[in-house]
Each structure stands twice: as C-alpha cells, then as structure tokens.
Amino acid sequence: MHESSLIASLQHAARLAGAHLLEGYQAAGAIDFEAKGASDFVTHYDRAAERIIIDCLQRAHPGLAFLGEESGVTPSGAGDTTVIIDPLDGTNNFLHRVPHFSVSIAVRQGRSLTHGVVYQPLLDEMLWAVAGEGAYRNEQRFAVPPARALHEMLIATCLPYHDKGDCPTSLAQLTALMPRVAPGSAALEVAYAGLGRFDAFWSQGARLELWDVAAGIVIAREAGCTVTDIAGDSTPDEWASLLVAHPERHGELLEILSAGGLSRTCAASP
Incomplete structure (x- = not known):
C-alpha cells in the first residue's frame, strides 16, 4: 500500500465525516443522543460519521482492519494494518x-x-502526519515552536470524571503542576501541542482510549514533540497516561508529574 495514497484516503474520509458532523452541528434544535455511561454520550452523528469513514477506506484499501469507538473491532485477514477511528x-x-x-x-x-489525521470541520483545518515525513497543517509543514519558560506554558489536560479513572493521582499531579504553569477534544489538543497552540498535553487516570490520542500522537511526534506516558515509556502497551511536550520541557514536566504521583503514594502509605 503506497503511503501517499493511504494518507490521502484518510484525509478524504475525515473530510466526508466532518461534512456530516458540520451539518448536524449547524442544524436547528437539540441533537438527539444516548448515554453510554456517566457523562459519556453517543449521537447519531458519531455512528454515521464512523460508518462513512469505514466505507470510504474499505473501498479505497480493501483488507484494512478497523478499531472504532462506536463499532469496535472489524478484523481483516490481510496484513497487520489497523485504522483507529474516533x-x-x-x-x-x-x-x-x-x-x-x-x-x-x-x-x-x-x-x-x-x-495520523485530526480534522476540525468548523475551521476546515486538517492536521496530519506520516511517521518519518513531518507534520502538516493542510498543505503547510509545521514544527513545534521554541520552548517557553515553564511559568509561561499553557497546558491542556483530560481529567477523570465520575467513576472513570484515578482521581486521587490526577489531583496530586495537578497540585504539583499548578504552581508552575497556566492550565488550558483530546485528539485536537494533543495535535495542538505540536502546532504550538498548547505548550504541552498531560493526562493521568482519565482512561483515554487509543482512538482518543493515536492520531494526535503521530502528529505531535512528527512536529518534534516528545511523547511518552508518565513513566517515560514512548511505546507502552496501553496509553494509561500521556505527556506531550517540547523536548526541552518534557523531562522537567515529567519530573514534576512523577513527584506529584509519588506524593500521593506517600500520603496514602500507613
């Protein structure tokens, strides 16, 4: 499968799905939804957009496997390539x-x-990357801007809510981080860290699924960000935590967040 053909297909599928979402967003009246869990909703538009993406890519590239937030796993007997969709x-x-x-x-x-492709339909802004080929905003290549001083940084996060995740650890890390920085859609925010709209993205305990962060991770890395979990692992088996930052700030932030997690552990010790 040619890489340029695949990334073009991903962008096309994202635009088709985005057009459907835009139609729903602009429609008059309330949007119908169902609750999947506490503060976890799904709409007709989620399901329809995912179906649009899968149908588009199956036609262009038969044999792909899919992991979708709404439809789950659609296996394929050909190769080891999986498309991950939110x-x-x-x-x-x-x-x-x-x-x-x-x-x-x-x-x-x-x-x-x-x-990775992250498409914001309201702005018609396509952020995308292929490993080893750089990160792009529409057709313009971009790289992470120079690092700001820690006290000037704007940081995005995804905190746990209701019964989804580890609130004590997140709060301990937030307590460690807040005196040092100014706080600021996970996929969009991870990609924005590469673009420089945020200086970093941090999450611990929020149970982000792979489809929430995978595309943003590819884009942020290709822009020049360092991307690991809170243990410093760049290729964990599961992304239970995440830190995306400029290489000059990543280690410093990791140290602060690790100390925050440690302080919670110590406080809990008898």
Missing part, C-alpha cells in the same frame, strides 16, 4: 454547541503508530 472526538462539546471537536483517524502497523 469519528467525533469531543461529543460533549458537540452536544453543547461548543466549537471544539474533531474527526480523529490513525493507522497502526504492527505495534507502531504510523499515520
């Missing part, structure tokens, strides 16, 4: 008419994340 990252924002959501599509070949 058709509407930021469903709660979408439901409340907050203009901050995206279509997120990534590709994993074996264990490696190789392609």
Whole structure:
C-alpha cells in the first residue's frame, strides 16, 4: 500500500465525516443522543460519521482492519494494518454547541503508530502526519515552536470524571503542576501541542482510549514533540497516561508529574 495514497484516503474520509458532523452541528434544535455511561454520550452523528469513514477506506484499501469507538473491532485477514477511528472526538462539546471537536483517524502497523489525521470541520483545518515525513497543517509543514519558560506554558489536560479513572493521582499531579504553569477534544489538543497552540498535553487516570490520542500522537511526534506516558515509556502497551511536550520541557514536566504521583503514594502509605 503506497503511503501517499493511504494518507490521502484518510484525509478524504475525515473530510466526508466532518461534512456530516458540520451539518448536524449547524442544524436547528437539540441533537438527539444516548448515554453510554456517566457523562459519556453517543449521537447519531458519531455512528454515521464512523460508518462513512469505514466505507470510504474499505473501498479505497480493501483488507484494512478497523478499531472504532462506536463499532469496535472489524478484523481483516490481510496484513497487520489497523485504522483507529474516533469519528467525533469531543461529543460533549458537540452536544453543547461548543466549537471544539474533531474527526480523529490513525493507522497502526504492527505495534507502531504510523499515520495520523485530526480534522476540525468548523475551521476546515486538517492536521496530519506520516511517521518519518513531518507534520502538516493542510498543505503547510509545521514544527513545534521554541520552548517557553515553564511559568509561561499553557497546558491542556483530560481529567477523570465520575467513576472513570484515578482521581486521587490526577489531583496530586495537578497540585504539583499548578504552581508552575497556566492550565488550558483530546485528539485536537494533543495535535495542538505540536502546532504550538498548547505548550504541552498531560493526562493521568482519565482512561483515554487509543482512538482518543493515536492520531494526535503521530502528529505531535512528527512536529518534534516528545511523547511518552508518565513513566517515560514512548511505546507502552496501553496509553494509561500521556505527556506531550517540547523536548526541552518534557523531562522537567515529567519530573514534576512523577513527584506529584509519588506524593500521593506517600500520603496514602500507613
């Protein structure tokens, strides 16, 4: 499969899904939804957008496997290439008419994340990357801007809510981080760290799924960010935590966040 053909197909699928989401966002009246769990919603638009993406890519590249937030695993007997889809990252924002959501599509070949597309339909902004080929905003290549001083940084995060995740560790890390920085759709925000709109993205305990962050990880890495979990592992088996930052700030932030987690452990000790 030619890489340029695959990334072009991912972008095309994202635009088709984005057009459908835009239609729903602009429609008059309330958007119907179902609750999947506490503060976890799904709309007709999530499901329809995911179906649009899968149908588009199956026609262009028969034999792909899929991992979708709404449809789960669609296996394939050919090769080890899986497309990871979050058709509407930021469903709660979408439901409340907050203009901050995206279509997120990534590709994993074996264990490696190789392609990422994050499309914001309201801005018609396509952030995309292929491993080893750099990161792009529409057709313009970009790289992470120079590192800001720690006290000037704007950091995005995804905190656990209701019964989803580890609140004590997140709060301990937040306590360690807040005196040093200014705080700021996970897929969009991870990609924005590469673009420089955020200086870093941090999450611990929020149970982010692979489809939430995979495309953003590819884009941020290709822009020049360092991407690891809070243990410093760049290729964990599961992304239970995440830190995306400029290489000059990543180690410093990792040390602060690790100390925050340690302080929680110490406080809990008898």
